[in-house]
Amino acid sequence: MRHILSFLIVLACLPVCARAADLDVHVRTARGAPVSDAIVTVEPEARTPAPLRFTQPLAMAQRGLQFDPFVLVVPVGAEVRFPNEDPVRHQVYSFSPTKTFELKLYGKDQTRTVRFDKAGVVSLGCNIHDQMVAFIKVTDAPFAVKTDASGHAVLHGLPVGRATIRVWHPYMKSPNGEQKLDLAIPRTGSIAQSFTAELRTPAMRMPGY
Ligand SMILES: [Cu+2]
Numbered sequence: 001m002r003h004i005l006s007f008l009i010v011l012a013c014l015p016v017c018a019r020a021a022d023l024d025v026h027v028r029t030a031r032g033a034p035v036s037d038a039i040v041t042v043e044p045e046a047r048t049p050a051p052l053r054f055t056q057p058l059a060m061a062q063r064g065l066q067f068d069p070f071v072l073v074v075p076v077g078a079e080v081r082f083p084n085e086d087p088v089r090h091q092v093y094s095f096s097p098t099k100t101f102e103l104k105l106y107g108k109d110q111t112r113t114v115r116f117d118k119a120g121v122v123s124l125g126c127n128i129h130d131q132m133v134a135f136i137k138v139t140d141a142p143f144a145v146k147t148d149a150s151g152h153a154v155l156h157g158l159p160v161g162r163a164t165i166r167v168w169h170p171y172m173k174s175p176n177g178e179q180k181l182d183l184a185i186p187r188t189g190s191i192a193q194s195f196t197a198e199l200r201t202p203a204m205r206m207p208g209y
Helices: 002-017
Strands: 021-028 039-044 061-063 066-068 071-075 078-081 092-094 113-116 120-126 133-139 143-146 152-158 161-168 178-185 190-196
Touching: 021 039, 021 161, 021 178, 039 071, 039 133, 039 152, 066 133, 071 078, 071 143, 143 152, 178 190
Parallel strands: 021 190, 071 133
Antiparallel strands: 021 152, 039 143, 039 161, 061 066, 078 113, 092 120, 120 133, 161 178
16 A cells, blocks of 8 residues: 555656746846736747646636736637626727637627637737727747736746747737747756846827727
8 A cells, every 4th residue: 555655646746846947037128127918938848748837817808998918828729718897898809810800799798709729929909999909829838927017927847958938028129029048947946037128119099990
């Protein structure tokens, strides 16, 4: 019995014990202002069969005549809900090649679901409210997280070895809106990495047109 127990403990420990390092990322402008809503993804050289780790709910709400969140990261194949929490109707659309769709007008407390089956960026709008803008980053990386209001993000339990870190923001002044870096992930502990990103000012859309 003891042997079986030890074996089970080893089995249970394997995915965790072999993947113990944390990555601590800060994204700031050259003047030190925090960059929130940046998506940090990690692609380890040695791909593991471990499940994808996404901490955000797969939902893009319409609330207060805005999308919430402004940026959402989802894995390829995700079914994303679009709940309408406003007392008015919305007509959500995307012209992006990653996923082109239009949801017919729907009202308060109703929701629709869209499946995102290709990696890339989806830019969202609403046909009724031009100020509504949001982005969905569809990724095939096994680790992804978004920077918070202080430009900070942490990824836990990364596998040891070489990995490619990417930081993307819809308004980043870089090719494809992203920067990338190769890093060595240690077996344990935590590594810190800072990124400097400049953001462009988004073009304002005229309300009501
Ligand atoms: Cu709307």
